Amino acid sequence: MNGRVPHIVQYQGSKRILAPQILQYMPQRFRRLVEPFSGMAAISIAAAAEGRAESYYINDLNKHIVSILIDAINSPEELINKYSLLWNEQFAFSGSHVEHFYHVRERYNEGEHTSEIMLYLLARCVKGAVRYGKDGKFNQSPDKRRNGTNPQNLAHNVRQISSIMKGRVNFSAVDYKEIFKKAEPGDLIYMDPPYQGVSDTRDNRYLSGVDFNEFAAALDTLNRKGIDFIVSYDGACGDQCYGKELPQSLKCEKIMLNAGLSSQSTLLGKRNTTYEALYLSERLIPLMQNIPQQISIM
Numbered sequence: 001m002n003g004r005v006p007h008i009v010q011y012q013g014s015k016r017i018l019a020p021q022i023l024q025y026m027p028q029r030f031r032r033l034v035e036p037f038s039g040m041a042a043i044s045i046a047a048a049a050e051g052r053a054e055s056y057y058i059n060d061l062n063k064h065i066v067s068i069l070i071d072a073i074n075s076p077e078e079l080i081n082k083y084s085l086l087w088n089e090q091f092a093f094s095g096s097h098v099e100h101f102y103h104v105r106e107r108y109n110e111g112e113h114t115s116e117i118m119l120y121l122l123a124r125c126v127k128g129a130v131r132y133g134k135d136g137k138f139n140q141s142p143d144k145r146r147n148g149t150n151p152q153n154l155a156h157n158v159r160q161i162s163s164i165m166k167g168r169v170n171f172s173a174v175d176y177k178e179i180f181k182k183a184e185p186g187d188l189i190y191m192d193p194p195y196q197g198v199s200d201t202r203d204n205r206y207l208s209g210v211d212f213n214e215f216a217a218a219l220d221t222l223n224r225k226g227i228d229f230i231v232s233y234d235g236a237c238g239d240q241c242y243g244k245e246l247p248q249s250l251k252c253e254k255i256m257l258n259a260g261l262s263s264q265s266t267l268l269g270k271r272n273t274t275y276e277a278l279y280l281s282e283r284l285i286p287l288m289q290n291i292p293q294q295i296s297i298m
Contacts, residue, residue, distance in 0.1 A: 005049050006157035008072055009119060009149050010128035011040040015192055016231060018276065019046035021257045022190070023285055025230060025280055026052060031186035036176035041069055043190045048164045053188070056169045062130065063173035064118045071169050076162040082116035084151035087123070101125075101142035123148035129282050131214060174211070179219055189222065189229040214272040219281075221251060226280040228281050235259075235276040245277075252279040253288065 006015050015022060019042055024048065033053040035044050035271055038060045060066050071079040090100040101124050125140040133139040163234050172179070183189055193210045222229050234243030239275050248254055259274040
């Protein structure tokens with residue numbers, strides 16, 4: 001991998017940049033990595049690139065996101081070819097590349113939920129952010145400044161991901177609590193739930209929110225079952241904190257990871273650093289002693 005972890009497409013909220021920091025707090029080898037809120041599975045891909053786990057379980061409530069990952073890992077050439085054809089259509093479309101996006105978005109909203117269409121929408125939409133209206137239809141706008149991920153770049157990354165993960169991954173698209181029921185000691189569960197600030201209740205920008213109290217209770221169940229977990233949850237930027245801390249009764253260790261300068265504050269002429277919180281379940285805390293340079297801990 002030459003030190004670079006591949007990714008299929010940009011995805012808002014992806015932990016790809018933070019992955020090297022997050023992996024510091026994982027065992028060097030363990031049985032299975034489980035991602036109940038996978039998004040584009042950045043942490044599973046990063047862990048696979050380092051050979052951390054024997055197998056992987058990727059889940060996301062958005063089944064159309066999961067379908068991209070299934071095809072990228074199990075049928076990479078087919079996905080690459082179909083995406084390439086769709087991506088190149090925008091240059092021969094009777095209207096502009098922006099109009100082509102809306103044309104493809106309409107196909108999706110009319111029920112054409114293929115992996116290449118979902119991938120194209122992600123590659124072309126603003127900030128790679130999945131958004132849905134009250135009617136359940138994809139309503140994100142195109143990024144008018146660019147044409148989306150070039151098929152050649154995508155092909156290179158998809159082939160790398162397939163080479164390290166094919167035959168080692170199970171997939172599903174169910175509620176996270178169903179995944180918790182299937183987890184066993186020896187698993188490590190990494191969780192990056194939808195951002196608390198907008199999605200602790202139902203929000204139309206996401207398929208579903210995550211209730212804080214239900215989530216905390218579910219984590220307590222994992223503790224009682226002896227299952228290790230890591231959670232990306234709240235954070236801070238400048239003087240502003242966002243999200244509620246997980247309850248102290250869970251006996252987690254909270255670590256603040258440096259996520260770099262806030263792009264929003266930069267636009268406002270400020271230089272505020274964003275910190276994202278990482279919670280380690282109790283049995284993982286001793287791993288911190290093996291980290292040469294610890295990140296600030298609260």
